[in-house]
Amino acid sequence: MTRIKFFKEESLPLEMHKVRIVQKLNLLPIEQRLKAINEAGNNTFLLKNRDVYLDMLTDSGTNAMSDRQLAAMMMADDSYAGSETYYRLEQAVFKFFNKSYFLPAHQGRACEHILAKTLVKPGDVVPMNYHFTTTKTHIELCGGSVIEVFKDEAVKITSEEPFKGDIDLDKLKKVIEEVGRDHIPFVRIEMGTNLIGGQPVSVGNIEEVKALCDAYNIPLMIDASLLTDNLYFNKVREESCKDLSIQEIAHRISACADIIYFSARKLGSAKGGGIVLADKDLYDKMKTLIPVYEGFLTYGGMSTREMEATAIGLEEATDIDMISHGPEFIAEFSRILQSYGIPVVTPSGGLGLHINAREFVSHIKGEEYQAASLAAAIYIVSGARGMERGTVSETKNPDGSEHIASCELVRLALPRRVFTLSQIRYLADRLAWLYENRHLIGGLKFTEEPEVMRFFIGRLAPVSDWQEKLVAKFKEDFGDSL
Ligand SMILES: *Cc1c(COP(=O)(O)O)cnc(C)c1O
Secondary structure: OOOOOOOOOOOOOOOOOOOOOOOOOOOOOHHHHHHHHHHOOOOHHHOOHHHOOEEOOOOOOOOOOOHHHHHHHOOOOOOOOOOHHHHHHHHHHHHHHOOOEEEEEOOHHHHHHHHHHHHOOOOOEEEEOOOOHHHHHHHHHOOOEEEEOEOHHHHOOOOOOOOOOOEOHHHHHHHHHHHOHHHOOOEEEEOOEOOOOOEOOOHHHHHHHHHHHHHHOOOEEEEOOOHHHHHHHHHHHOHHHOOOOHHHHHHHHHOOOOEEEEEOOOOOOOOOEEEEEOOHHHHHHHHOHHHHHOOOOOOOOOOHHHHHHHHHHHHHOOOHHHHOHHHHHHHHHHHHHHHOOOOEOOOOOOOEEEEEHHHHOOOOOHHHOHHHHHHHHHHHHHOEEOEEEOHHHOOOOOOOOOOOOOOOEEEEEOOOOOOOHHHHHHHHHHHHHHHHOHHHOOOEEEEEOOOOOHHHHOEEEEOOOHHHHHHHHHHHHHOOOO
């Protein structure tokens, strides 16, 4: 915690919780890790969790739960309609966002489905700071398209810009003027841009975007899935938030939004999601879709136990001790890796640590998937699984050639309150060894390539015997060590 000063230590991210339930982990010998990654088609999505030591694939549904959340789950009132649990969740949502209408849904992308279906017409354009995979797909399935209006700094790997997720107001204004407000159903701001390093958006920028939207009478939508990290970064990086409580910062943000939605798999540290609205007309328009696609209006596809946990999770999202844990662990992880000379995205953001694969394995061609190759190598040498966020996550060009991604990253997600500092230091140490031996890492090629979202279930193979050579060098240096 930044609020604590040390005597000998420079600074340490200090946990304000203790661990009371544990799950045993496996760290397989390296030969078995090599076998596991090849059985998984060199795609970390396809690894079995029993073969993984540190599961850093995602933070979706993997945050640790608190004793209060588990206790609340026992109070769940299981009725299809009108359950007490629903009203407790509704009250928690109203309090957290300071708004009056709520529609429950089973997860974040389900909210996107309902919102796109209600608001997006063929030919519409949705400006946003950065897209998320499922958001973009839902908008496109309704015949719309996405235009990104991020600041140039957003996609620079190393930067000093504290809020790389901010919208560029000039770009936004230009898009509105060119497209016309009638073809813009809403402007979307994603808190803590997922695909470019969990980078935050400043409250000041959100307020300016709202003023611009108001001038053109366009609704502003906020994707609050990664809001906790964003609240933390505004508290420590935004001058005008310094003296505000976390709840007050959340209210300043939500006051700008006409529409908010969130994944309770992230915000809420449980499973579920929901849409929060200020306007009754919009609520009435959408509410009929909830029983069709999600479930009755008082559960929306969520289990009552998860709804109870989400209600407490929202309350805990106003606690600086809770929300600082992720960003401060990521910053410490980043600091250690930078001290080893390993290229990472700076400043460090929320959600996870992002390695710049384009520089780490610059000898591999873009067409042989730098980030995917590095993600496979990281699993082999450490047992940790991250996620490729680069060319494999893109869709190919219409002529069949590769669309080389603007950033080629490996993301090591840090689900909140899950990993310890020694686990992070272990992984940083293995990454240092891998960086020193990076010339041994080779490329990958597809053996099975789905046409849609190939990154989820596509299978790849190494282009040479580089993985055997990597294992041989590891054994030479580490002997029988796991
Ligand atoms: C994860 C995520 C979603 C989707 O949420 P799910 O509950 O996983 O469907 C939407 N937006 C952002 C920014 C996310 O990070």
